[in-house]
Amino acid sequence: MKDFVSAQEVAEKAGVSRSAVSRAFTPGASVSAKTRRRVMDAAEALGYHVNHLARGLMTNESGIVCLIVSELGTPFRSSLIRAITQQLQNSGKIAMLINTDRSDGSVDRALRQAIHYRADASIILSGLPDKSITQLCLRNGQRLVLINRDDDQPGPLRINIDDREAASRILTAFMRAGCQQLAFANSEVGTPSLMARERGFVAAAAALGIEVTVERHGSTGYEAGKVVAQRLLTRTKRPDAIFCANDLLACGVMDAARHQFKISVPDQLCIAGFDDIEQASWSSYELTTFAQPVETVAREAVAFLASPALQEDAGEVRSLKLHAELVWRGSIRGG
Amino acid sequence: MKDFVSAQEVAEKAGVSRSAVSRAFTPGASVSAKTRRRVMDAAEALGYHVNHLARGLMTNESGIVCLIVSELGTPFRSSLIRAITQQLQNSGKIAMLINTDRSDGSVDRALRQAIHYRADASIILSGLPDKSITQLCLRNGQRLVLINRDDDQPGPLRINIDDREAASRILTAFMRAGCQQLAFANSEVGTPSLMARERGFVAAAAALGIEVTVERHGSTGYEAGKVVAQRLLTRTKRPDAIFCANDLLACGVMDAARHQFKISVPDQLCIAGFDDIEQASWSSYELTTFAQPVETVAREAVAFLASPALQEDAGEVRSLKLHAELVWRGSIRGG
DNA sequence: TTGTACGCGTTATCAT
């Protein structure tokens, strides 16, 4: 099996030195047009491609950014990954994808991989790394971005959605629709953002002297939504408004309500979700929900990676709180 | 900003030679337990991690596998990516993710990136690379896997689903349900697998002397399904059976039929899809569809990468044709 | 078993 072509071979074929080849491929280096031309021709003929691994060895910049994520098959996650990889490519970086599960140390192992491959940065979409690992990454000059994670360690950039504010806004919408029995559908996962939505909703209701029935089950998916709906809709005081921690839960809740309990949405029951996944706009759901500013999240994350390293910024706490836009559809009365 | 820890530093701290450190991290190397212990302790204390980039420089194995894919936010694609990344990680490899679009040369650029990073292999889920690029990859010892692509170049492993056979199976199901007016819903994308389903369906029907109405529109998504349905269901001879090129189209078709045309599924109209995405099982759809053996695809792809390089295998044509399982739900009468 | 010396492909530095 033939090896990759090296700059050495190109140099020989072009009749120049290795350094000339290197310069020809370095933007803004001082090479004569003639030399550059001869090098490029030879490179093309031989099928030469700069070895980024070796380059990274010298420059200490691999161009690699690690995406650490669990449940990557989920609509919201995959759309976020799409946006981020796209932005990364536009910035000349490349994404490494590492799948994590809920097991202990899964994220830590992923970050170790990031270090192994000398990733310039890691973007964590799921789970939370151990403090020691975070420090290890930062100490090695690796930038860190935490998306929708709740962590108070200094160093990483944290990008969050203002979940509490959104929760209080949806409460207002429910009240305006004349809802009386409020409920919140959640999973047992307990992710910070999911919990913030729950707490924000409960708190906002409490401020109005209203109690909220909270039900949690399983992971944050469609099936869990069905189970939660089953529990909520068989209660003696049946809810007429359910705020769901995310759209998948909401779809499950809505389907259970309609097909299993023959409850009309939004006439008898108002439902709201979170994320604005594609399915939320499908005719069968027409789900009123909050759109996370996916593109903005991706842009900010990548911009942070590209920004010049402020010296000794390890002490600074960078945090971004983004606004979720309420997308009004048909699952809440009025509007 | 501090640099990464090198084997040199570990060696000094442990009071051994640098090669001893290297050996301590090389499985099956000859190191005394005592030395290994001292090295490991020092490494742990310093936070040392082997530099895979430099290692790849020596061994000519980066451990990197490129995943080249478009429309990564789509349910089926993302589930496939999930399965593959999982399998790769289990094999000690790591995935690089490259997003492509439909523009010319997008896949070629992605493969060039794969070469830049000296990926051991590339798995192509979307588009089709130029023959010259394919040859370049193979010549450089990079393994290639084409999933659901139609390509007759020798060298790469091709994994396909038997679309034609599936299409003829679903025709049988339609006939058994007593359907008379057959239609096929497709996009204008013209991907080999999509076209194989269309042609297979049309051909199987023709063999029975039945004509199929084919309608194509836009990209292979939900909205396109709605448009296609609109066209099909306003025809004078309205179809009572629609086979859709994939589940997203099918969901769009079904929603349009029910909500827009007040047509009952499956009583007045039978619908089938392809892929068995999660949404197909949701109560609002209960879509009868074909499940692609995602796990098997991923396993076979990764197994091929891990298999020892047969000498001069460039001439051999490796091809896998997998069976799609018919998942029977409620969108076709009978069953 | 352990250490020395070299090479992997690249960029950076320093002459010229």
Next chain:
DNA sequence: ATGATAACGCGTACAA
């Protein structure tokens, strides 16, 4: 503008 040489961090043949 160009070429020679060092250095990056690692694996390994070879010698001890």
